[in-house]
Amino acid sequence: MLTVSEFPDPTPGPGEIAVDVTHSAVGLIDVLMRRGVFKDQPGMPQAPYVPGLEVAGTVRELGEGVTGLTVGESVVSMSATGTGGYASVYIAPADLVVSTEGYGIDPALAVSVVPNAAMAHVALTRVAHLAEGESVLVHGALGGFSAAFPGIARQLGASRVVGTVRASKLEAAADTRLPYDKIVDSAELSNALTDEKFDVVIDPVGGQVRTGSLSLLKPGGRLIAAGNASDDWTHQIGSNQLWLGGITIAGFNAGAYLPTHPQYIRPALQAALTAVAAGLGETVVDVLPFGEAAAAHQRMEDRALRGRIVLTPQPRS
Template identity: 30%
Template structure:
């Protein structure tokens, strides 16, 4: 038996609870891990709230929270030959097992070996935050010298996107609440504040002719307010709002593969990317960690150490 943190129905924080469950058994192509660190992501409370039922609407309750984790392999399922018991790994939980747990299963194809020098806490930030940033920039494929607008630069994905973009020679403008200005500017981002003046006007002051690419991490009215700033709507991506297609843009297609995980891990090791972990919680503080992300005001990345 192992302990997990999940939810008994779709809803708000009131449906969350801890419960005991048998250790999951790895199926074909899966690995069972002892979880060492969990990345806390916006998608976690969205899944709990029932906002993306295409991903979890078919699964029985209780469901375990979370999609990203790092840990040590306890067992492997049939067909897994490139990861072995004892390996330190990190990756996505895509089979409904969840990651806010002492043990969980990951698809081997969506997991990678953790480099020895990479802390578990850093590795746990890669599956959602790190690879979203990589996928967005690779999809836009902007040439050096181009201008990129990141809508919602203050969170973990936004900060990693900014770091990767700067390493590719892009000029980066980012939007966010004024409390996130210092963090963004420390990364070389020209900051446009939601709370101080008109965001569009602030961006135009930096890029009068508009921006070459736009990665949206917020969605909703915030996305609509800045969408017209991109000179070509085909260079508008959103990782937060499928309605971006109504604006001529594209909902960010995700790769979720081992190669992407390994690429971001290498970028962390060589100093290109820092996950900007601002607080580490204990497993008993899972609800507190999730609540902090759910406010939308957290800067950087939060992780849970198990």
């Protein structure tokens, strides 16, 4: 259950930054964590806790040893723990914070796209090893994480980017400003794509979509398993399909990958800012007050959204 509570304002420790939050993004991972899907995984938060892993706001206070930012500067931050974002004041590790000053990006869009675009940059460069001129297929094309991939793929020189959505999302897909070449019905891939094959497939959906994706890869192609929106936790893929097709499947979970590869965070955040400022991340954003966090989660579970949902705190007294 989500409830609004009052706590004392936190202060940053060494290497940390306190952020006065103006916007907090709501993601599917927040819903899964609230439902306890990961409660038995080591290191995952246990209730009660404050959800939220993406915030935008202004620097409130710098912890000892933090340089390169000033109080009042506009920033976006990613979370090291996947928690703490649904708050009016957020404590962030300095290396997960990037200034948005001078980029002209609305903070609601910044928090909706920049952290995910940074993760997409890491996934495409370090895991998928996307090369200039290659093609990319993105499942769940309008979802929060998926929507970050077409812009970053374009930035990296992809020759073609195609998205897939459920039939109920096709109308919204027709109006999107995201840089896809086209978006097709995920249930009609064989007809919609004819014989087209891809170098990289991004799959945050899982289940049978993941299995069906194997036949859409070129020899040497790479599938990035980046989520499980299908909620199919028993799905398996036979290893013989991999060697027969000459393809690779790799998992990407930013919460597991980035803490052990921190050197990629800063360049990824900068690349994300550049992409969003260039108009490559124009997704739909719905802004709600913190008091409607439960309704936001329900919309996520019902798939009743066209882009991202962002929460804003009540004005501070």
